[in-house]
Amino acid sequence: MADGALLLILTSPMLYVFLFRPLVVHIHARNRAVEALQKSKEEQFKAMVHTSLDGFWITDRLGHFLEVNDAYCQLIGYSREELLNMSLYEAVTLEETRAIKRHFRNVFENGSERFETRNQCKDGRILTIEASANYSSAGGGQLYCFVRDITERREREEALRLAGSVFNNVEEAVMVTDPKNQIIAVNPAFTTITGYASDEVIGKTPRILASGKHPSAFYREMWRQLLNMGSWTGEIWDKRKNGEIYPKWLTISAVKDEQGETVEYVAIFSDITERKRAEEEILNLAFYDSLTKLPNRRLLLDRIHTALSMSARNHYFGAVLFLDMDRFKVLNDTLGHDHGDLLLIEVAQRIQAHVREVDTVARLGGDEFVVLFEEISTSADEATQKVALIAEKVRAALAAPYSLDGHEHHCSPSIGVCMYCGNEESVDALLKRADMAMYQAKDAGRNAVRFFDPVMQQAVESRAALEADLRRAVPGQQLRLYYQVQVGDDHRPLGAEALVRWEHPVRGMVMPAQFIPVAEESSLILDVGHWVLDAACRQLAAWEKNAQMRNMVLAVNVSAQQFRMHDFVEKVTALTHSHGVNPARLKLELTESVVLNDVADVVAKMRALKEIGVKLSMDDFGMGYSSLAYLKQLPLDQLKIDQSFVRNIATDSNDAVMVQAIIDMAQNFRMEVIAEGVETEAQLDFLKRNGCLAYQGYLFSKPVPVDEFEQNVMISSPEPQTANFQLPPLVQLASQPGL
Numbered sequence: 042m043a044d045g046a047l048l049l050i051l052t053s054p055m056l057y058v059f060l061f062r063p064l065v066v067h068i069h070a071r072n073r074a075v076e077a078l079q080k081s082k083e084e085q086f087k088a089m090v091h092t093s094l095d096g097f098w099i100t101d102r103l104g105h106f107l108e109v110n111d112a113y114c115q116l117i118g119y120s121r122e123e124l125l126n127m128s129l130y131e132a133v134t135l136e137e138t139r140a141i142k143r144h145f146r147n148v149f150e151n152g153s154e155r156f157e158t159r160n161q162c163k164d165g166r167i168l169t170i171e172a173s174a175n176y177s178s179a180g181g182g183q184l185y186c187f188v189r190d191i192t193e194r195r196e197r198e199e200a201l202r203l204a205g206s207v208f209n210n211v212e213e214a215v216m217v218t219d220p221k222n223q224i225i226a227v228n229p230a231f232t233t234i235t236g237y238a239s240d241e242v243i244g245k246t247p248r249i250l251a252s253g254k255h256p257s258a259f260y261r262e263m264w265r266q267l268l269n270m271g272s273w274t275g276e277i278w279d280k281r282k283n284g285e286i287y288p289k290w291l292t293i294s295a296v297k298d299e300q301g302e303t304v305e306y307v308a309i310f311s312d313i314t315e316r317k318r319a320e321e322e323i324l325n326l327a328f329y330d331s332l333t334k335l336p337n338r339r340l341l342l343d344r345i346h347t348a349l350s351m352s353a354r355n356h357y358f359g360a361v362l363f364l365d366m367d368r369f370k371v372l373n374d375t376l377g378h379d380h381g382d383l384l385l386i387e388v389a390q391r392i393q394a395h396v397r398e399v400d401t402v403a404r405l406g407g408d409e410f411v412v413l414f415e416e417i418s419t420s421a422d423e424a425t426q427k428v429a430l431i432a433e434k435v436r437a438a439l440a441a442p443y444s445l446d447g448h449e450h451h452c453s454p455s456i457g458v459c460m461y462c463g464n465e466e467s468v469d470a471l472l473k474r475a476d477m478a479m480y481q482a483k484d485a486g487r488n489a490v491r492f493f494d495p496v497m498q499q500a501v502e503s504r505a506a507l508e509a510d511l512r513r514a515v516p517g518q519q520l521r522l523y524y525q526v527q528v529g530d531d532h533r534p535l536g537a538e539a540l541v542r543w544e545h546p547v548r549g550m551v552m553p554a555q556f557i558p559v560a561e562e563s564s565l566i567l568d569v570g571h572w573v574l575d576a577a578c579r580q581l582a583a584w585e586k587n588a589q590m591r592n593m594v595l596a597v598n599v600s601a602q603q604f605r606m607h608d609f610v611e612k613v614t615a616l617t618h619s620h621g622v623n624p625a626r627l628k629l630e631l632t633e634s635v636v637l638n639d640v641a642d643v644v645a646k647m648r649a650l651k652e653i654g655v656k657l658s659m660d661d662f663g664m665g666y667s668s669l670a671y672l673k674q675l676p677l678d679q680l681k682i683d684q685s686f687v688r689n690i691a692t693d694s695n696d697a698v699m700v701q702a703i704i705d706m707a708q709n710f711r712m713e714v715i716a717e718g719v720e721t722e723a724q725l726d727f728l729k730r731n732g733c734l735a736y737q738g739y740l741f742s743k744p745v746p747v748d749e750f751e752q753n754v755m756i757s758s759p760e761p762q763t764a765n766f767q768l769p770p771l772v773q774l775a776s777q778p779g780l
């Protein structure tokens with residue numbers, strides 16, 4: 042229309058001036074008005090958009106921002122200028138790029154789309170955005186979009202979803218109560234643990250769960266803490282629907298609103314029956330003896346420790362009783378371990394029946410028990426007397442016959458007592474003393490009570506020190522061999538007995554009587570024994586090269602422990618081989634204690650030794666329990682008459698008869714016989730007259746180092762094995778034991 046008017050004006054100026062101009066003016070005015078209206082609408086729109094709390098943007102079809110409002114700038118952290126130089130793709134997270142493209146396509150096709158996306162702010166934060174986009178074809182196609190940050194809402198929803206899932210699936214029971222303590226919700230685990238379905242408890246108070254095991258003060262304290270601190274945690278005994286009382290671990294928290302008012306209490310609990318049972322079991326295993334149910338060593342040590350500290354404060358005397366059943370092994374060996382166990386249980390009960398409840402009765406292990414008496418008296422005398430009385434009562438009770446599964450058995454205890462006051466002595470020392478006293482009771486014939494004696498302690502301590510030193514003797518090369526000659530009836534040297542000496546750097550020369558018993562009580566005797574055999578073989582090998590010494594037979598003592606070793610024969614064989622020694626020059630002296638053990642095994646070993654050519658002699662013959670019956674079975678070469686018989690043959694007719702009998706026996710069994718401890722001519726004379734043709738003793742020589750021995754042999758036999766062994770001026774030393 043406006044275009045037609047213009048044509049008319051151009052073709053007819055008059056018409057224009059008079060008719061159309063006013064019209065044209067009107068039209069312009071109207072257009073201006075429309076424009077103005079449009080402008081004002083745009084302004085309004087702009088104002089509306091810029092004041093909107095929601096974000097707003099316009100992009101072109103490619104996503105370049107054409108307009109953004111302040112809310113969007115604030116939301117995303119970029120300025121308007123920055124955004125107008127960016128595309129929407131730069132404002133979303135990388136993963137969202139494809140989704141945005143899809144949303145754009147949808148908007149182009151459908152005109153509008155609501156979608157959720159994730160924007161990346163300038164500072165890196167990721168926001169969950171709800172977007173409502175519209176398409177306009179104006180300006181080559183534009184997208185108008187209102188956006189809203191729903192990050193928090195989504196997080197809340199997620200948290201709620203999670204809480205709901207946790208509530209329903211968690212193993213712990215959850216119970217929610219209102220501020221009036223009425224149950225408003227419980228989860229499935231609550232039903233599993235308590236047995237109550239939710240509709241049975243909702244509207245009720247948690248008191249229906251109470252076991253009645255706790256006093257009301259317990260609940261008062263729980264509420265006090267809950268109200269003051271906002272939560273309570275602890276162990277509590279409750280009752281299930283079926284009446285079963287059980288322990289649970291409970292946490293109650295008060296949930297408050299923004300004003301700080303409690304709106305709910307949330308109780309979360311788990312059933313700890315199993316855990317408590319396991320804990321108790323572990324505790325029992327750790328601190329109690331499973332057979333007698335008495336405290337074990339660990340708990341006892343702890344109790345003694347506490348008792349000593351108490352005594353240091355209150356100055357009361359206390360005591361430790363150490364009990365060991367006498368010959369308990371016999372019961373195990375005869376009636377069996379089960380009966381042994383029954384006796385131990387009975388012993389535990391009898392001890393407990395005779396002491397106060399506050400006294401600790403413990404089992405240390407095996408047949409050893411300890412009783413700890415605390416706070417007996419502040420007077421030493423009174424305390425000692427009281428303990429002596431109790432100990433005697435316990436002894437008598439334990440010595441009474443036992444009926445074990447129908448079998449009557451007699452057993453008794455040996456009891457050692459050690460008093461204490463204060464904590465100067467350590468727990469260990471105290472127990473050790475009581476133990477020593479117990480051994481004193483055993484030594485006194487058993488079934489007895491003995492108090493600790495300090496003199497005995499000293500003896501025990503010096504023995505322990507000797508053992509510790511002895512441990513270093515072999516590796517420290519402190520052992521020596523001495524040689525005591527053995528001669529024939531013509532006094533010619535036949536060989537020697539090798540005798541061990543210990544040359545201690547501080548103690549000086551230690552005699553075997555001092556250290557062999559100590560070695561025998563530990564396995565040290567094996568090391569010492571092996572060393573002696575090795576040294577003897579080395580010496581024999583050296584003598585092989587010396588014409589005058591070549592025929593010497595060397596006797597070596599073998600301990601019972603050493604002989605019992607399963608590989609003893611192999612060891613002897615290996616030693617003779619490795620030193621290149623003629624085994625016939627080696628004579629092993631066995632004692633009756635060796636032979637008494639397991640006759641069949643002993644005989645087998647002896648035969649094996651004889652097979653390789655080693656000679657065997659029975660040492661200290663006549664001292665033990667050797668019976669003719671088994672002497673006959675032993676492949677012995679020689680009997681050695683013990684020096685205790687030899688000592689008195691000239692003066693004691695009994696000993697003389699004994700020696701005669703031994704010599705006869707040896708002759709009957711076709712064994713050689715040698716007498717040890719020959720110190721006088723009279724003894725020698727008697728032996729000779731009775732047919733004993735070999736001798737060892739101070740009359741010929743004391744034990745001497747190898748050089749001296751060789752010298753003596755060479756002096757006495759300038760020609761190999763011809764001359765008599767001269768009696769050296771050593772006879773005066775005869776009073777020393779012939780070791």
Ligand SMILES: Nc1nc2c(ncn2[C@@H]2O[C@H](COP(=O)(O)OP(=O)(O)OP(=O)(O)O)[C@@H](O)[C@H]2O)c(=O)[nH]1
Pocket residue numbers: 332365366367368369370371373377378379380381382385406407408483487
């Ligand atoms: N039945 C049973 N025997 C045990 C138990 N623990 C250790 N023993 C045995 O208890 C015995 C303890 O013996 P000892 O105390 O050394 O010796 P004993 O025969 O009592 O002789 P003395 O103490 O010298 O009078 C050993 O034979 C152990 O094998 C156990 O739990 N039950």
